[in-house]
Amino acid sequence: xxxxxxxxxxxxxxxxxxxxGVFSAEEIQCVxxxxxxxxxxxxxxxxxxxxxxxxxAQVLGFxxxxxxxxxxxxxxxxxxxxxxxxxxxxxxxxxLTESENxxxxxxxxxxxxxxxxxxxxxxxxQFYLNMGYTxxxxxxxxxxxxxxxxxxxxxx
Amino acid sequence: xxxxxxxxxxxxxxxxxxxxGVFSAEEIQCVxxxxxxxxxxxxxxxxxxxxxxxxxAQVLGFxxxxxxxxxxxxxxxxxxxxxxxxxxxxxxxxxLTESENxxxxxxxxxxxxxxxxxxxxxxxxQFYLNMGYTxxxxxxxxxxxxxxxxxxxxxx
Numbered sequence: 001x002x003x004x005x006x007x008x009x010x011x012x013x014x015x016x017x018x019x020x021g022v023f024s025a026e027e028i029q030c031v032x033x034x035x036x037x038x039x040x041x042x043x044x045x046x047x048x049x050x051x052x053x054x055x056x057a058q059v060l061g062f063x064x065x066x067x068x069x070x071x072x073x074x075x076x077x078x079x080x081x082x083x084x085x086x087x088x089x090x091x092x093x094x095x096l097t098e099s100e101n102x103x104x105x106x107x108x109x110x111x112x113x114x115x116x117x118x119x120x121x122x123x124x125x126q127f128y129l130n131m132g133y134t135x136x137x138x139x140x141x142x143x144x145x146x147x148x149x150x151x152x153x154x155x156x
Numbered sequence: 157x158x159x160x161x162x163x164x165x166x167x168x169x170x171x172x173x174x175x176x177g178v179f180s181a182e183e184i185q186c187v188x189x190x191x192x193x194x195x196x197x198x199x200x201x202x203x204x205x206x207x208x209x210x211x212x213a214q215v216l217g218f219x220x221x222x223x224x225x226x227x228x229x230x231x232x233x234x235x236x237x238x239x240x241x242x243x244x245x246x247x248x249x250x251x252l253t254e255s256e257n258x259x260x261x262x263x264x265x266x267x268x269x270x271x272x273x274x275x276x277x278x279x280x281x282q283f284y285l286n287m288g289y290t291x292x293x294x295x296x297x298x299x300x301x302x303x304x305x306x307x308x309x310x311x312x
Contacts (some may be wrong), residue, residue: 069186
């Protein structure tokens with residue numbers, strides 16, 4: 001079942017981020033900071049919406065999206081991660097589909113997923129392609145030298 | 157003379173933004189909010205650095221830049237605007253050059269200027285081209301339907 005994340009899910013969200021295997025220490029810290037912002041200021045105040053796929057009390061994966069400032073109808077998918085134990089079970093697909101549906105319900109018309117062009121992100125890029133996203137832009141050496149930005153977009 | 161903006165420059169920065177003629181009400185409000193964040197949290201805390209070109213006490217133009225999260229050495233040029241009375245006097249060129257030099261001094265290697273592809277932004281796009289920027293990416297219908305995002309980049 002996919003639900004809006006609540007305060008009790010925070011520790012498991014942090015844990016999944018840390019164990020995902022692709023995120024840097026700085027990225028793991030970034031998820032922690034935006035989670036703290038959501039707890040402190042709420043979804044509207046922070047601009048970040050976390051959703052979780054749960055099995056009983058266990059979080060199998062989470063996604064985080066929000067509106068892009070200064071646009072009308074564009075949303076960013078900031079984070080999506082699935083617990084290593086729950087991979088290949090459709091959790092990522094369900095979380096992204098629900099994110100898209102939620103964005104549509106808010107009147108959104110575009111979801112942007114920025115990711116890395118590095119080899120260890122090849123499965124992530126393939127996931128977005130499978131989900132109907134198109135890579136519409138890239139910036140060479142964005143994250144660091146040799147680590148490009150890839151911008152995947154789905155027009156909803 | 158180009159200086160770090162101080163609290164007393166705030167009103168003139170807001171005024172220049174409002175009179176620039178290209179910014180929407182939401183964008184003008186956005187400049188106000190990030191200015192308030194700088195005053196409240198400082199440059200390091202907020203991540204935004206405002207610089208001004210002044211003639212005596214008069215602000216002729218301003219720029220605002222800061223590091224992009226999760227990258228090493230990438231900075232965003234968030235805002236640059238020149239008072240209508242001071243146009244064609246090299247103020248924009250001086251502000252952008254100083255922004256680039258400051259980014260270099262901080263170890264930055266790339267400055268990104270995101271702007272609109274709309275017709276009324278043609279002079280802005282030409283300005284970036286003249287300053288040695290390359291449009292490396294675009295996203296159609298980003299700001300709104302018919303108003304594309306254009307991403308200009310200078311590798312420093």
